[in-house]
Amino acid sequence: MNTIFYTLGKNGYLNITNRCMMACPYCIKNKWNNKFYGHDLKLEKEPSVDEIIKSIDDVKKYEEIIFCGYGDALTRLDALKETAKILKSKGAKIRINTAGLANRYYGKNILPELENLIDAISISLNGSAAQEHNLLNKPQFGEESFDEIIKFAKEAKKYIPIVVITAVELPSLDISKVAKIAKDAGIDFRARPYLDNDEK
Template sequence: MISYEMGKSLYLNLTNRCTNDCDFCVRQQSDNTLTDYLNGAQLWLEKEPEYDEIIRDIEKRDLLKYDSIVFCGFGEPLMRFDVCISVAKWLKSHGVKHLRVNTNGQANLIYNKNVAPELCRFFSVVSISLNAKNAQEYEALCHSKFGLAAFDGILDFAAECVKAGAEVIMTVIDELPAEDIKICREIAHKHGAELRIRAKIGEQNNDNAKKRAAE
């Protein structure tokens, strides 16, 4: 499924691929957990949709009714940076105001250059999974193909997106100890971002998420 609604947003799913292999990734969860969470939507793509296919899918929707259009999973959307930018341009030219990308923050590592200015010409919000308070813990949890370098790369990318004018939100899952969340919040603020605490997929209503989100 290329697009699906959640809350007041429309989510776009452009790839299964990712540079990480996070222990908590939805791709590791059972089909039931995932499809229940997404009201039955199947996100695994048998084939990555081409630009024309994506446009054909989204032009059937009433795009202006959504609060935002979110480029999200199933994998890492910025694995398809050029397609993301092309689709974002199309959306902007059709009156859509708010675009967000949910990313692992490794785009500058993937492309070995600073892509934040190009990204933030179109995306007003960049949500980056921080996940841990240091490189070692990030690597133990997320298993990036960039190894220990991933963590600093993510922080640099966040700072570049802030510099390029985007609202940057860094996220952690609510299972982290409170002390770690405090440190992650300090890291986010130091790089000009906010910290948001999210529940794991399928556990959005649990008490931890609500309690930590309020902290």
């Protein structure tokens, strides 16, 4: 059975798509065969909003409900907004984990549409320059993605209360440089562990 909703620690996670704007060679979905700590995150079909809502037992049990699976939930902007509206009305705090390329993907600024729906957004920036970022993440929009992500993070601050740039502690990446980029942009930074062991 494919997993739409899974839990980790105090948070609940929503896996609503397997589509992504990056093709990161280090993505654990490849080496973990789409599994994640006992859950199968490979979706045979993308769930409807109704299926997403029904997959969650009780939003109040979780500190945050986070759109984060083996894909970028912002590829399903309408479903994400509709889901967030329902969850918000039930008292949830909502976060999106994203590659930060949604404005480029849609060719417009989608961030105003998230205002009052989303409490926090974590934006991955695994690279400290355009060429390095392109090599490490293979984004759909090539080297222009790097500047686009930083622009997206700055713009997000106008509409979303908590904006954080994150970077994975990849062996080949000097994340202190990414932390400096975030600081210079006036955005909080958080390092994320590199999951290199087998899925268990």
